[in-house]
Amino acid sequence: MRARIASGVLAAAIALLPGLKPADAASCRPDALGVARTVEIDTTGGPGFGFEHYKAHDFLAMKEVVLTFDDGPLPSHTRTILKALADHCTKATFFPVGKLSVGYPEVLREVAAGGHTIGAHTFSHIDLGKAAPDKAKDEIERGFSAVRRGAGTATAPFFRYPFLRDSKDSIAHLGGRNIAIFSTDIDSFDFKVQAPENIVKTVMSKLEKRGKGIVLMHDIQPSTAKALPMLLTELKAKGYKVVHMRPKDAVKTLAEFDALIEKDVKGLPSAGSEKPTASVVKTIPNN
Ligand SMILES: [Zn+2]
Numbered sequence: 412m413r414a415r416i417a418s419g420v421l422a423a424a425i426a427l428l429p430g431l432k433p434a435d436a437a438s439c440r441p442d443a444l445g446v447a448r449t450v451e452i453d454t455t456g457g458p459g460f461g462f463e464h465y466k467a468h469d470f471l472a473m474k475e476v477v478l479t480f481d482d483g484p485l486p487s488h489t490r491t492i493l494k495a496l497a498d499h500c501t502k503a504t505f506f507p508v509g510k511l512s513v514g515y516p517e518v519l520r521e522v523a524a525g526g527h528t529i530g531a532h533t534f535s536h537i538d539l540g541k542a543a544p545d546k547a548k549d550e551i552e553r554g555f556s557a558v559r560r561g562a563g564t565a566t567a568p569f570f571r572y573p574f575l576r577d578s579k580d581s582i583a584h585l586g587g588r589n590i591a592i593f594s595t596d597i598d599s600f601d602f603k604v605q606a607p608e609n610i611v612k613t614v615m616s617k618l619e620k621r622g623k624g625i626v627l628m629h630d631i632q633p634s635t636a637k638a639l640p641m642l643l644t645e646l647k648a649k650g651y652k653v654v655h656m657r658p659k660d661a662v663k664t665l666a667e668f669d670a671l672i673e674k675d676v677k678g679l680p681s682a683g684s685e686k687p688t689a690s691v692v693k694t695i696p697n698n
Pocket of ligand 1: 481482532536572573574
C-alpha cells in the first residue's frame with residue numbers, strides 16, 4: 412500500500428527518507444505515457460480480439476495502443492519491464508506461461524501488484540494448432556490454474572495462443588468457458604534476436620501504418636526489456652495513448668486442475684507434512 416501524497420513539499424521530504432517511495436503520481440516521469448482509458452471486457456461466450464486473426468470487435472480509436480507481454484514471468488527481464496511500465500505510470504496485459512508462473516510466483520505477484528492485467532498462455536507453451544482436443548483443453552485449463560496459483564489473486568479470463576496458432580476445438584472450449592482470446596494487431600517480432608532499436612522501429616512503423624492496435628511483445632526477451640523505455644518514450648512523443656484492458660469478471664478455474672497444480676507445487680504428502688514448517692525446521696545458533 413502506498414499513501415497518496417498531496418503536497419509536493421511532503422513528497423520531496425519523504426523522497427529523502429530511505430526506504431520510503433513517493434506516491435504513484437510523484438514517481439512518474441514528467442513525460443509519462445500514463446493510461447488514457449481503461450476498458451472492461453465482458454468475456455461471456457469467448458470473444459476474440461486482435462485483427463491478425465479475429466476481427467469481430469474493434470474497440471480502439473486511432474492512436475490508441477494496448478501493451479501486451481507473453482511467455483513470462485522471468486525474474487530479471489519481467490522486473491525490468493515492470494520498472495519501465497511503472498516509470499511511465501502505464502499498464503499492460505501479461506499472458507504468462509503456467510509452468511513459469513508456479514516457478515516464479517513472487518515475480519507474477521509483482522506484476523499483479525503493479526495493477527497490470529494477467530491472462531494465461533497455456534501451461535507449457537505447446538502449439539495448440541497441432542494438439543489433440545483433450546491435450547489442448549488440459550494445457551489451457553492447467554495454464555489458468557497455474558497462473559491463478561502463482562499470482563495468488565484473481566486473474567483474467569484472457570487467453571493468448573502460443574505461436575498465435577488456434578484450433579476449432581479449443582476455440583469452442585474457450586467459448587464455453589467464457590474466456591476471451593487475444594491475437595495481435597502489431598507483432599513486434601521481438602522473439603527474433605535483434606537490437607532493441609529495431610524492436611522500437613518495427614513497432615512504430617507498424618503503428619504508423621495501422622494507426623492503432625494491440626502490441627505483442629515478450630517479457631522474457633532481454634532485448635525487449637532494453638527496448639521498452641525507448642518504446643514508451645517514443646509512443647508518448649508520437650501522441651499514442653495507452654488503453655488498459657480489465658475483465659468484467661475474474662476467470663473461474665476448474666477445481667480438478669487447481670488440485671493438479673496444488674499437487675505439483677506441494678509435492679506428494681508425507682507423514683507430518685501438515686505441520687507448519689516453522690515447527691519442523693528452525694534456525695539454531697552456529698557452532
Ligand atoms: Zn508465447
